[in-house]
Amino acid sequence: MSSLIRSLAIGGLALAVVACSKSPPHPVPSGEDVQLQAWRPFAADSPWNTPIPANAVADEESDALIASFISEGALFINIDQWSVPVYYIDMAETPTREVYDHYTGVYGRGFEWPRAIPIPDDMARLNPSAGYIAIVDKNRALEWDLNQANKNANGVWMTGFGVVTSLRGSGVSAPWNEVEQPNEAASALPSGFPLSAGLIRLDEIKTGRIPHALMLASPSIRSGEFVRPASTARLQYTGMAPSETGLPLGARLQLDPDFNIESSGLSPSGKIIARALQTYGAYVGDQAGANVLFAEAGPEQLAEWQGLLKPDELAFVFSPEMMARHFRVIDMGDVLPAEPVPAQP
Template identity: 45%
Template sequence: MLRQIFPAVALLGAALMTGCAQTGQIPPTALTVPASAAPGWRPFSADSPWNTRIPADAKIDPKSDVLVADLGVGGDLYVNMPEWSVMVKYFDSSKAPKRAVRALYPGRYGPGFEPGERVPLPADALPEDATPAQSNYFTLVDPVRNLAWDTRQLGKTLQGDWFAGFGAAVDLSGTGVSMPWMKAERSDLSAGARPSGIPLMAGLIRVEEVKAGRIDHALAFAYPLAQTGKFLPPASTALGAADAASERHLGLPMGARIQLNPDYDIDNTLLSPSAKVVARALQEYGAILVDEAGATVLFAESGPEQLAAWEGVLAPGDLQALFTAEFIALNFHVIDTGEPMAGIPRKVK
């Protein structure tokens, strides 16, 4: 799921993380921060679409039944961890050394990763034994300053130089929504590690909130048949297609929001207590499409520290006791959030 192929230059290159999603200018404040997020911490502002409940009178997309039926192609609902999710490292950015992180793809970089910029990056940011499937999406998060540095394909050469397929600094005190690509001075200013342009912390299932018994935000999800070339806010870019033959004109566009029927009785199910916490978030906030994957999946924070903490709390298959492909088709709907916008034409890229 979310499999990315490393180009040959990744094995040879010197290194700088490039372009991801931006949600505002990074404030200059330099504070001493704890190594992990404090209880109750939540990224993005209260008015962010990620932190806004779906109203009881929300309009349902007229094509909802057809669109939701497509989700069944991805099989039962799965929580991506430890692979093909987001490796999160909480840190104190004011104490971290700043390093150059080079772009694997010339000219492709997001805000905060421009040529000459240096990124706060601990020497041990990536575990030495991390596989590409574990670290494909990696974010450094300073929860006190509310800043993050998102990357895709972050790595280090044998010479010790850092590189990334894409990188962007994110203001976690903002809405989590970048301007659409066509309104940006440079399209990569609205891009992100994910093809949707949505920040990596958006929609992650986090250990501390599941342990606390409540998730107060929308969840991020992906599935195999996402529409290419179209997107809806909070996405700022669309899923691309390599050529005309691989374009998909049907399916949900990046940024689409789905919701579990809020009247469904979650308590009287065989779900574990932690899985019920996730299910209630799907009823109250829904899930927003952020990526394409080989199955229908949600995403849990998957840094080494979080994976250890997930033991006995939530496992990848815990939702499958209820969320089968058939259940999803019958009990989810698509929220109508307007007319999709066009993604970047291939010739512009």
């Protein structure tokens, strides 16, 4: 769980959200066209890379869920604080480390012993505020994710949960109750999502298009349940009370495709993000101290985000009142129970 940037909570709003079911206003390139614009992980038919269908319908709980969501305030972007540092590496040129567990025996796929995790030398300079770190080899299409990551006083790297993900697959794990061990469905995030899934990437803003769904976090997260494509719900409740209402992990929100982005007052970068929210939407993947999206936050990206993207890039347009009118939750399908006993301390 992240304790993310906080905005002023605005309560008492229970406005109905306008249903939106028209086609996305921009053509969606595929295959080679996408790769020419910006690198993206996962297969073309992954839920992360699939546009919301024109005939998609709102969930029957959509109005109540949006009312809960907007009660937490406007929509921000986590960049230099509480986001996900991404290190792009060549595994053949990156030293490997053992990386020890904070919690004995608690780890995910690919972190079995003996363990050799590629750790770039410059990673030691970073102490991520959320404890998340993603290490990505684009050529091998592999991602190593760490949660509660830190280098201790003895120079040893530690993690609360580590997992390796193939970026050629769907980016979606089987639910925890359909695998042999629940940890096989888990990830560094409480939803089971890979850390790279749904990030706003520097190259996407530079090329003018985000060809995938985004990842969203909010304080108003339902505990004890999740929906697909999440594979688990491992919320840690430090500072936040468990809730039987609110958005479940895995829910998909959409900005009304009829919302006029060009006359919205958004910056060029804000418009790129808004178009992604119309076409692909955003999946709920974490609990947070505010309503937030996430931008990749490695040292190289942070240096280039200056003047290109700000944490409040969307906040003045994506107010609670605006989101009440122009956001909906897509039909969630079956609601699944979370693990009865938290597997991650």
